[in-house]
């Protein structure tokens with residue numbers, strides 16, 4: 001069953017230096033429960049595409065369907081949780097207070113909010129940190145708090161824009177494993193932007209390779225790895241083969257420049 005369907009999506013930004021073709025003729029189907037990574041060089045339209053799915057940008061041509069609705073209708077139906085590159089937590093609110101904010105805006109009752117906050121803090125292994133302020137937490141913990149905030153209203157689709165890009169490799173490994181666990185537990189559909197080939201291969205059921213000027217999809221790789229993935233899977237021949245395929249896709253895209 002398809003959850004996200006992009007057909008002929010193009011987006012051109014008009015800038016002082018002329019038009020920027022951030023996306024050109026992007027076609028993509030994402031099925032329920034898939035983990036889809038977007039990878040490609042800077043400026044190939046990864047963030048723009050994720051934002052277009054979430055109706056934070058409007059395509060200049062083509063259409064995006066989400067659960068049979070338009071992207072904008074889906075946004076109003078709260079179909080998405082969105083995790084930005086930087087945690088973006090309000091420093092004057094505690095971690096619980098930050099997670100609570102969208103729930104307050106959406107009108108959840110105080111009791112319901114408390115229940116949801118406890119549940120998502122547990123999911124990202126931050127139980128006991130709800131009363132702390134963001135600056136009292138490490139970068140990795142802040143990023144987990146921002147994931148908790150995106151999970152709190154329990155949307156079926158989670159869109160994550162390079163959430164672990166600023167973290168060191170050990171923390172990133174831990175969070176990658178935790179994210180896979182959460183995905184297995186919740187069955188959510190995940191769209192994930194990354195610059196890292198190993199991260200894309202480790203996490204995804206489908207890897208979308210993109211290329212710039214104009215931003216477009218050059219290759220879609222269906223992963224043959226099992227859904228259960230210990231970190232050691234990264235040393236297997238199958239993992240290395242898929243990583244090579246991604247690298248080839250990236251190289252292919254560059255040859256158009």
Ligand SMILES: Nc1ncnc2c1ncn2[C@@H]1O[C@H](COP(=O)(O)OP(=O)(O)OP(=O)(O)O)[C@@H](O)[C@H]1O
Nearest residue numbers: 013015020022041042043044045046047048049215
């Ligand atoms: N609001 C905007 N106005 C004008 N140009 C924009 C805007 N947003 C993005 N762009 C341009 O569109 C292109 C695609 O940008 P986008 O941020 O989607 O790329 P990206 O693949 O996510 O890059 P990165 O990996 O560096 O985050 C770039 O050339 C960028 O400069």
